[in-house]
Amino acid sequence: LIHFYKRNIMSNHLKRLGDIFGSFVSTDFKRKRLQDETSFTQEKDTDESPPKRKKLSSTVDDGNEFTDVAAFLKRVASFTDLCWCRDVPQLSPLEVARHGWASTGDEFMVKCDSCGQHLSLALPSQDTGVRETCIKTAVARLFSAHGEFCPWGKTSSPAHLVRLEVPDLQNLTKTAERISQLGEKLPYLRSDHVTEWEDIVDTIKKQDGAFHNIEDDRIKTFSCVLALCGWREGMLEDTLTDQYSVRRIGVWNFVSIQDEDDIQETQRVAQEMGQSIDETSREFKPAGKEYLNPLDEHVSWHPILQPSPDKESLT
Numbered sequence: 001l002i003h004f005y006k007r008n009i010m011s012n013h014l015k016r017l018g019d020i021f022g023s024f025v026s027t028d029f030k031r032k033r034l035q036d037e038t039s040f041t042q043e044k045d046t047d048e049s050p051p052k053r054k055k056l057s058s059t060v061d062d063g064n065e066f067t068d069v070a071a072f073l074k075r076v077a078s079f080t081d082l083c084w085c086r087d088v089p090q091l092s093p094l095e096v097a098r099h100g101w102a103s104t105g106d107e108f109m110v111k112c113d114s115c116g117q118h119l120s121l122a123l124p125s126q127d128t129g130v131r132e133t134c135i136k137t138a139v140a141r142l143f144s145a146h147g148e149f150c151p152w153g154k155t156s157s158p159a160h161l162v163r164l165e166v167p168d169l170q171n172l173t174k175t176a177e178r179i180s181q182l183g184e185k186l187p188y189l190r191s192d193h194v195t196e197w198e199d200i201v202d203t204i205k206k207q208d209g210a211f212h213n214i215e216d217d218r219i220k221t222f223s224c225v226l227a228l229c230g231w232r233e234g235m236l237e238d239t240l241t242d243q244y245s246v247r248r249i250g251v252w253n254f255v256s257i258q259d260e261d262d263i264q265e266t267q268r269v270a271q272e273m274g275q276s277i278d279e280t281s282r283e284f285k286p287a288g289k290e291y292l293n294p295l296d297e298h299v300s301w302h303p304i305l306q307p308s309p310d311k312e313s314l315t
Helices: 002-025 069-076 093-098 131-144 169-180 195-205 217-228 257-272
Strands: 101-103 109-112 118-120 231-233 239-242 248-250
Touching: 069 093, 069 101, 093 101, 169 195, 169 217, 169 231, 195 217, 217 231, 217 257
Parallel strands: none
Antiparallel strands: 101 109, 109 118, 231 239, 239 248
């Protein structure tokens, strides 16, 4: 039942992501590309829905600290402690970083580099009966805890930075191509992790010049799926990292394409020798390795795992 439940959750995530990225297979996908952010709006009430605004390109830095995407990602990258993987969306690292705070490395302690103020976002347990009240107070403190003259005390970065958005197809293709350089060391992806992406993956693989030196179609497909699931090549050899550089995985921990070929060959030989092969058996899997689930490996606050936002904000 546990495995069935997890498969259903994964299927729901894949279907939602398929809807979001579906514009890639339409003839006018260019109309879905993100536009540069040229303005920001002061937030007066954290409970109100954010106003509609232009999209912010991840490559744009107009000198405004609120719309500086590189600075935002740097703040997010500081939240590496797993203690932040708690079910409090209002205080996720993305929301906290959007309000100018970065983690100090101490549990639930953050600091503003602009004014130097510190803020603790620790919360009491659910059984205390005051947790929800403390959450509301902490959310308000994301603004009020800044210094008197700190600009972050009244304004935050655009809300769309914390949401899952349609990426640029050209950049996505380049990311997939870089991932493909891992070759047969790439994690082998089960069919249920690939099926929902087939149309989008085909579109990526048909881009001019894409994967021109890759012959194995599995490498192309798995690289595309990993890119679509928010992974990119890591700074360290044989690693993948998420877009925030918070979660890093070593591909050696997972069944690779080469491992799967060896498994299939071992099963073939065993069958020829008359041995019974149980498809669910783990005896053919390399010791200590599992099949990669490209969604489950993300930190729990990653936007790709969050409930679906208003579709209007994604187009």
